[in-house]
Amino acid sequence: MSSNxxxxxxxxxxxxxxxxxxxxxxxxxxRRGNFFGIIGMTIAIFVTILSVGxxxxxxxxxxxxLLIGGSIGALIAxxxxxxxxxxxxAGFHSLVGLAAVFVAISAFLNPTVFNLxxxxxxxxASLIEMSLGASIGAITFTGSIIAFLKLRGIMSGSPIIFxxxxxxxxxxxxxxxxxxxxxxxxxxxxWFWTIILISFLVGVLLIIPIGGADMPVxxxxxxxxxxxxxxxxxxxLENTALIITGALVGSSGAILSYIMCKGMNxxxxxxxxxxxxxxxxxxxxxxxxxxPVKNGNADDAxxxxxxxxxxxxxxxxxxxxxxxxxxxxxxxxxxxxxxxKVTYAIHPVAGRMPGHMNxxxxxxxxxxxxxxxxxxxxxxxxxxxxxxxIGANDxxxxxxxxxxxxxxYGMPILDVEKSKSVLxxxxxxxxxxxxxxxxxxxxxNTLMLFADAKKMTEDIIKSL
Amino acid sequence: MEIxxxxxxxxxxxxxxxxxxYVVWSVTPSLHTPLMxxxxxxxxxxxxxxxxxxxxxxxxxxxxxxxxxxxxxLAIILAAINIFGGFxxxxxxxxxxxxxxxxx
Numbered sequence: 001m002s003s004n005x006x007x008x009x010x011x012x013x014x015x016x017x018x019x020x021x022x023x024x025x026x027x028x029x030x031r032r033g034n035f036f037g038i039i040g041m042t043i044a045i046f047v048t049i050l051s052v053g054x055x056x057x058x059x060x061x062x063x064x065x066l067l068i069g070g071s072i073g074a075l076i077a078x079x080x081x082x083x084x085x086x087x088x089x090a091g092f093h094s095l096v097g098l099a100a101v102f103v104a105i106s107a108f109l110n111p112t113v114f115n116l117x118x119x120x121x122x123x124x125a126s127l128i129e130m131s132l133g134a135s136i137g138a139i140t141f142t143g144s145i146i147a148f149l150k151l152r153g154i155m156s157g158s159p160i161i162f163x164x165x166x167x168x169x170x171x172x173x174x175x176x177x178x179x180x181x182x183x184x185x186x187x188x189x190x191w192f193w194t195i196i197l198i199s200f201l202v203g204v205l206l207i208i209p210i211g212g213a214d215m216p217v218x219x220x221x222x223x224x225x226x227x228x229x230x231x232x233x234x235x236x237l238e239n240t241a242l243i244i245t246g247a248l249v250g251s252s253g254a255i256l257s258y259i260m261c262k263g264m265n266x267x268x269x270x271x272x273x274x275x276x277x278x279x280x281x282x283x284x285x286x287x288x289x290x291x292p293v294k295n296g297n298a299d300d301a302x303x304x305x306x307x308x309x310x311x312x313x314x315x316x317x318x319x320x321x322x323x324x325x326x327x328x329x330x331x332x333x334x335x336x337x338x339x340x341k342v343t344y345a346i347h348p349v350a351g352r353m354p355g356h357m358n359x360x361x362x363x364x365x366x367x368x369x370x371x372x373x374x375x376x377x378x379x380x381x382x383x384x385x386x387x388x389x390i391g392a393n394d395x396x397x398x399x400x401x402x403x404x405x406x407x408x409y410g411m412p413i414l415d416v417e418k419s420k421s422v423l424x425x426x427x428x429x430x431x432x433x434x435x436x437x438x439x440x441x442x443x444x445n446t447l448m449l450f451a452d453a454k455k456m457t458e459d460i461i462k463s464l
Numbered sequence: 465m466e467i468x469x470x471x472x473x474x475x476x477x478x479x480x481x482x483x484x485x486y487v488v489w490s491v492t493p494s495l496h497t498p499l500m501x502x503x504x505x506x507x508x509x510x511x512x513x514x515x516x517x518x519x520x521x522x523x524x525x526x527x528x529x530x531x532x533x534x535x536x537x538l539a540i541i542l543a544a545i546n547i548f549g550g551f552x553x554x555x556x557x558x559x560x561x562x563x564x565x566x567x568x
Binding site for chain 2: 013030037041065107109112227235237238240251348359
């Protein structure tokens with residue numbers, strides 16, 4: 001196959017990938033979009049194999065490895081519970097990162113196949129591109145592993161901060177840049193390996209200071225990195241499909257990070273530098289005074305909601321932890337039989353990744369046209385009888401609007417306090433991840449339901 | 465004067481960033497998780513590099529297990545996990561997004 005024809009096919013896959021993302025603008029078109037993505041990938045793989053040409057032993061190995069990887073992937077995709085989606089995505093990011101590192105290493109060791117020169121005399125531009133690709137890939141790999149461990153609960157979600165952390169990162173960053181410079185100047189492979197090793201270290205250091213509640217930002221950021229790594233390799237291999245994809249994924253992750261940061265009213269750098277964890281202890285200890293709360297049980301909650309005309313459900317990470325989405329939907333079904341109007345309100349940073357709550361509700365067969373984003377639904381709280389807050393906390397805290405001293409001041413919140421009564425399903429009175437006491441717990445129209453989210457919801461179903 | 469092909473690739477890159485910017489902003493927030501899993505899948509198109517690396521010198525028995533080729537094969541496995549896993553899990557998620565059923 002001529003290289004021009006090959007380039008045209010790569011362009012076609014690139015366009016199909018754009019259409020795949022475009023399809024996600026609404027759930028109706030999304031499945032077709034995913035199909036476009038699959039076609040694009042098939043074309044890219046197929047024409048690459050054709051372009052290499054000779055089908056002998058290596059080709060058999062290729063098919064075997066493709067099949068092994070494919071089966072593992074398919075198995076994971078079918079087995080994974082929806083609640084584990086954040087760690088799955090983090091895990092997948094790490095694989096893209098490592099694959100980028102491996103391809104860069106291959107290209108460095110055997111540049112002739114990629115027309116980049118000969119070992120020891122690789123084109124400078126290609127060297128820069130491949131070391132950038134390898135470096136970003138390596139950062140993505142270890143960073144995602146740490147994110148995965150934190151999300152999976154293997155590693156504590158609390159930020160790990162030590163003295164001089166930022167300086168260390170800065171020094172390592174400068175070292176990386178100068179190593180790339182020396183690599184180009186000397187072509188000595190030791191520098192190449194050192195770049196990869198340091199990048200692995202940077203990936204770890206970058207993610208350990210970030211706390212569990214900031215995971216939505218981290219995941220989006222690593223998504224972005226995996227894209228830039230792919231683009232770096234795309235430049236090295238002079239491959240249009242990879243360049244287009246890398247740019248798409250890179251900007252996609254960047255936009256998601258931006259949306260997540262905005263959802264918390266924090267700057268990107270503030271999250272990266274691990275802002276919240278350090279101040280938590282002080283606020284926690286000062287706000288420990290005991291205030292009276294109204295404690296309710298499932299029967300009270302059932303009574304309140306049955307007699308309401310409209311109920312808004314506010315799900316949060318606690319719902320995901322308790323796997324309460326199915327019970328929740330059953331509860332809503334019986335409420336609907338009683339003629340109650342029920343909708344769902346989702347805060348942009350609810351859960352551990354962008355859109356986390358939406359997927360869980362979709363899994364529980366909640367129709368997506370009953371689920372609303374913050375801006376769409378926030379005005380409805382004033383006209384709603386009961387707000388059922390299940391596993392969410394900080395995203396409802398009115399202190400974000402009233403107290404400029406508060407770390408979450410300015411963060412957009414769901415105006416739960418405006419509804420006639422509020423039901424809080426929570427395991428204890430403890431403050432949320434931001435470590436801030438929620439004023440709402442102590443209001444007259446708030447009823448606290450202290451229990452596991454799933455158990456409480458099931459009890460409410462019984463009393464309904 | 466001839467234009468360096470790098471400039472063409474850079475142009476594609478920059479324009480794709482803009483396309484990505486507008487396309488991703490139009491993605492509905494409720495589909496942000498599928499967006500992440502599908503971007504995961506498509507960024508594994510890096511497999512094309514892995515294939516070229518793995519098949520380098522194919523036919524020559526001495527060469528197919530060169531260290532560079534082995535890295536290529538490893539990358540193929542990793543990318544394949546991601547491609548199949550990413551697209552299938554996206555498909556699985558998207559199949560769950562349903563509208564209100566009229567029957568109830």
